[in-house]
Amino acid sequence: MLEEINQMILEARKGGDKFRSKTLSMVKAELINNGKSKKPMKEMQVVQSYAKKLQKASHAFKKTDRYDDLVKEIDIISELIPKPMSRVEAKKIVKLYFELYPEEKQPGFAIKFLKGVHGDHNGQVLVPEIMMHLKM
Numbered sequence: 001m002l003e004e005i006n007q008m009i010l011e012a013r014k015g016g017d018k019f020r021s022k023t024l025s026m027v028k029a030e031l032i033n034n035g036k037s038k039k040p041m042k043e044m045q046v047v048q049s050y051a052k053k054l055q056k057a058s059h060a061f062k063k064t065d066r067y068d069d070l071v072k073e074i075d076i077i078s079e080l081i082p083k084p085m086s087r088v089e090a091k092k093i094v095k096l097y098f099e100l101y102p103e104e105k106q107p108g109f110a111i112k113f114l115k116g117v118h119g120d121h122n123g124q125v126l127v128p129e130i131m132m133h134l135k136m
Contacts, residue, residue, distance in 0.1 A: 005027060009024045009028065023073045023076045026050075027080065094110055097109075
């Protein structure tokens, strides 16, 4: 992720977008600090946590000049966070899993498969659908 952010910073600088460059540099700093931590989080968790921190700050700054900048920062950081998978998409992946592994009878493996395809999805919400496939 750091390489991707470095590339985005470079593009922003080349395009003269100082605000975007600064925002991405802050995310990069968060990731670097996390790497030095005794208990580092996954990179995506760091980015999501930083976005949440800005979101909370935006509520406090709603009636100030800083609010618009915070909203822009949140929008830039949101580009780094994958969009959540829809339930329909997740069901398709679960169906594919059972087509690929028809002998599999453990719902946990289907959940791991789903998370492997789309890491941010909470497979637990699909346990009923997974169990229906197991009964087939």
